[in-house]
Amino acid sequence: MSVHEAVSSAKTSSPALVRVAVVGAGYWGVNHVRTFARLAGCELTLVCDPDAKNLKRAAGLAPSARLCSDYAQVLADPSIDAVVLATPAVLHAEQTILALRAGKHVLCEKPLALSVQDAKAVKAVAEQSGRVMMCGHLMLYHAAVLRLREMIQSGDIGEVYYLYGLRVNLGKLRHDENAMWSLAPHDVSIILYLLGQVPVSVAARGHAYLQPGVEDVVFLNLIFGDGKMAQIQVSWLDPRKERRLTVVGERRMVEFDDSHPTEKLRIYDKGFHRPPEFTQFGEFLTVRNGDIHIPHLDLPEPLNVECRHFIECIQKGQAPRSGAKEGLDVIRVLGAADKSLRNQGAPVLIEDEP
Numbered sequence: 315m316s317v318h319e320a321v322s323s324a325k326t327s328s329p330a331l332v333r334v335a336v337v338g339a340g341y342w343g344v345n346h347v348r349t350f351a352r353l354a355g356c357e358l359t360l361v362c363d364p365d366a367k368n369l370k371r372a373a374g375l376a377p378s379a380r381l382c383s384d385y386a387q388v389l390a391d392p393s394i395d396a397v398v399l400a401t402p403a404v405l406h407a408e409q410t411i412l413a414l415r416a417g418k419h420v421l422c423e424k425p426l427a428l429s430v431q432d433a434k435a436v437k438a439v440a441e442q443s444g445r446v447m448m449c450g451h452l453m454l455y456h457a458a459v460l461r462l463r464e465m466i467q468s469g470d471i472g473e474v475y476y477l478y479g480l481r482v483n484l485g486k487l488r489h490d491e492n493a494m495w496s497l498a499p500h501d502v503s504i505i506l507y508l509l510g511q512v513p514v515s516v517a518a519r520g521h522a523y524l525q526p527g528v529e530d531v532v533f534l535n536l537i538f539g540d541g542k543m544a545q546i547q548v549s550w551l552d553p554r555k556e557r558r559l560t561v562v563g564e565r566r567m568v569e570f571d572d573s574h575p576t577e578k579l580r581i582y583d584k585g586f587h588r589p590p591e592f593t594q595f596g597e598f599l600t601v602r603n604g605d606i607h608i609p610h611l612d613l614p615e616p617l618n619v620e621c622r623h624f625i626e627c628i629q630k631g632q633a634p635r636s637g638a639k640e641g642l643d644v645i646r647v648l649g650a651a652d653k654s655l656r657n658q659g660a661p662v663l664i665e666d667e668p
């Protein structure tokens with residue numbers, strides 16, 4: 315059964331009001347608590363976290379939700395329709411599979427898993443479950459990314475030549491995943507979504523300065539079958555917070571700066587002009603230095619859009635924009651990058667997914 319068929323067959327049993335449990339109410343999970351507590355169409359019924367301090371903070375944001383410290387209680391609770399996992403990444407695959415097998419819909423924070431094998435297992439269980447399985451690829455719910463995709467698909471920026479992303483800041487340091495697994499899922503998910511394809515090979519180099527074996531900075535290079543190229547730099551050991559992605563196209567170049575509060579996209583009408591006829595070699599390619607346009611974008615909070623999408627997919631029996639397949643694709647890239655990282659940056663081929 316395909317994901318879509320499975321999800322569609324669950325349509326009839328989808329409840330009108332989706333009762334949600336948020337599992338993991340730490341640094342990021344508390345945002346899910348805040349969002350689901352206010353979201354229409356759902357009821358934040360339960361918050362689960364073994365950390366009493368985090369539970370207490372969550373209770374302040376969602377006073378009507380019950381609290382528990384044991385995930386088994388969430389799984390066994392028949393009043394819970396959907397589970398939102400914002401737990402440490404090492405737990406994601408196993409907790410997702412357990413929730414799907416318990417008949418719950420799942421929204422799992424990125425990364426879906428820390429290995430291709432685990433991500434494939436999640437996808438297989440998701441396809442059989444008839445439940446919505448969505449990955450928290452937040453950036454696919456960002457208005458600027460959607461606009462950028464429209465520009466690419468409509469041919470507005472011409473053929474995409476290459477892209478590069480920068481996602482650096484000081485902290486948040488993790489010990490159970492390196493900076494690549496923590497930060498690069500965002501850029502990889504954006505790039506795959508924009509280009510509509512998975513790279514054929516990846517090379518990655520990085521270094522662990524602060525904790526043995528946990529890279530603080532990683533440079534990834536992605537090569538696509540049609541010659542497109544993408545570079546991603548991630549680090550939690552950097553003086554400046556930068557969240558940038560640049561797309562260089564044949565007709566236009568676009569900069570997405572997520573650190574800027576309002577001017578998220580900058581569209582450069584720049585490139586090289588290739589005149590049909592020329593008399594001197596210097597006229598063969600001439601620089602075109604046009605205007606810079608900053609479009610107005612309505613900017614709803616991406617997490618709110620993501621959570622709403624999850625609830626709507628459950629209620630309407632639709633497959634999510636960032637489902638198990640998209641989650642697996644990101645892990646295929648990161649899994650290959652991880653192999654490259656352990657092999658002095660040698661390029662690693664990404665196997666085709668049947």
Ligand SMILES: NC(=O)c1ccc[n+]([C@@H]2O[C@H](COP(=O)([O-])OP(=O)(O)OC[C@H]3O[C@@H](n4cnc5c(N)ncnc54)[C@H](O)[C@@H]3O)[C@@H](O)[C@H]2O)c1
Nearest residue numbers: 338339340341342343363365368400401402403423424452
């Ligand atoms: N989408 C985004 O922009 C974004 C941003 C930050 C973090 N994240 C992701 O969210 C996840 C959590 O990150 P974080 O920064 O909040 O980490 P965190 O360590 O602050 O929080 C994790 C929470 O999970 C709880 N937990 C641990 N084991 C548990 C269990 N078995 N059952 C229930 N709760 C358990 C911990 O007590 C803690 O409160 C990570 O996967 C991270 O990559 C996503």
